[in-house]
Amino acid sequence: EVQLVESGGGLVKPGGSLRLSCGASGFTFNNYRMNWVRQAPGKGLEWVSSISSSSTSIRYADSVKGRFTISRDNAKNSLYLQMNSLRADDTAVYYCARDRSYDILTGLDYWGQGTLVTVSS
Amino acid sequence: SYELTQPPSVSVSPGQTARITCSGDALPKQYAYWYQQKPGQAPVVVIYKDSERPSGIPERFSGSTSGTTVTLTISEVQAEDEADYFCQSVDTSASYYVFGNGTKVTVL
Numbered sequence: 001e002v003q004l005v006e007s008g009g010g011l012v013k014p015g016g017s018l019r020l021s022c023g024a025s026g027f028t029f030n031n032y033r034m035n036w037v038r039q040a041p042g043k044g045l046e047w048v049s050s051i052s053s054s055s056t057s058i059r060y061a062d063s064v065k066g067r068f069t070i071s072r073d074n075a076k077n078s079l080y081l082q083m084n085s086l087r088a089d090d091t092a093v094y095y096c097a098r099d100r101s102y103d104i105l106t107g108l109d110y111w112g113q114g115t116l117v118t119v120s121s
Numbered sequence: 122s123y124e125l126t127q128p129p130s131v132s133v134s135p136g137q138t139a140r141i142t143c144s145g146d147a148l149p150k151q152y153a154y155w156y157q158q159k160p161g162q163a164p165v166v167v168i169y170k171d172s173e174r175p176s177g178i179p180e181r182f183s184g185s186t187s188g189t190t191v192t193l194t195i196s197e198v199q200a201e202d203e204a205d206y207f208c209q210s211v212d213t214s215a216s217y218y219v220f221g222n223g224t225k226v227t228v229l
Contacts, residue, residue, distance in 0.1 A: 035218070045156075045164065045207050047218040059217055062122070095163060105211045105218055107154035109175070111163040 002026040002110045004096045009115030016086050016119070022079040022096030022112060030054075030074035033099035035108060036081045038092035038117075048094070049081065053102040064090075086119045093117075123147060123212040125221035132227045139195040141224045143208030146189055153191040154209045155184060157202075158223075164207065168193060195226070203228045 008020040020036070036048040049070040050059045058070055069082040079096055093114040100106045125145040133139040143153060153171050156164035166175055168184035171191055181196040195202055208221040 037218075044223045045158075045209075045220040047220065050218070061217065100169065105215045107152065107166065107169050107209060108156075108164075108218075109166050109169065111165070113163050 002098070004098065004110060004112035006094065006096050006112045006115040009094065009117045011118045011120065012086055013121050014087060014119055017082070017084045018086065018117060020081040020083065020094055020096075020115060020117070024077045024079065024096075024098075027098075027110075029072075029077040031102050033057075033101055033103060033105070034072060034079045035097045035099060036070065036079075037095045037097050037108070037111075038090075039095070039114075040089070040092040043092075046092075050099070050105060051079070057103065059105070083117070086117075088119050091117060091119045123217075123219050125208050125210060125219055127206075127208060127221035127224045129222070130225045130227065132229055133195075133198045134229045135200060136197055139198050139202070139226055141193045141195075141206050141208075141226070142190055143192070143221050144190045145210060145219070147213045148186065148189050148191055148210060150213055151210045151215065153184070153186065155182075155193045156207045156209065157204045158207065159204045167206075198226075198228055200228050202226060 003025045005023045035050045051070045067085045071080045095114045096112040097108040098110040155168040158164040171186045172184040207223045
């Protein structure tokens with residue numbers, strides 16, 4: 001059974017940093033592109049960042065470019081999101097999600113349960 | 122930037138058919154995916170590659186495409202189908218993902 005489990009969310013002050021993790025199991029992690037998608041309270045889904053199976057292709061939404069860094073450790077079956085210079089509008093549930101492809105961007109077939117990030121003073 | 126457009130809400134009586142549209146200029150070239158999200162839960166894919174249904178998704182969920190519009194159809198709607206539905210695709214060069222704003226399906 002495919003499982004994605006996020007951790008690392010919490011309350012952080014504006015300008016602060018946070019590192020999210022996503023542990024994967026039930027599939028061959030290094031065969032899939034992985035993503036972070038967020039959802040602000042009461043709002044829709046917003047794609048944040050994507051990383052290919054071998055980390056050679058990395059993409060960011062304009063809203064987080066220069067502030068967030070995605071990475072992965074295939075030996076540990078883990079995905080990460082380093083978030084710096086956090087702002088109030090980064091407040092959201094952050095989901096880890098698997099793409100159906102190892103390389104190109106297509107669609108997301110499995111999602112974790114999410115971790116809540118709250119940016120507030 | 123590229124956008125996908127969905128109606129904010131759709132209301133339907135039990136046993137009837139709900140249709141949710143999603144429009145975008147790149148949809149003739151890129152596949153669409155549909156996700157169902159119930160309150161407090163993560164999204165679940167109900168349709169992939171425009172019209173394919175994952176295992177475990179009821180047959181009453183179907184997808185179709187025509188030009189720049191894709192449609193999610195829920196036949197014989199049940200109370201448990203009440204949820205938010207989001208379409209998703211990628212831009213023409215497959216550089217980034219884009220989601221529609223979501224459609225709230227209310228079962229009357």
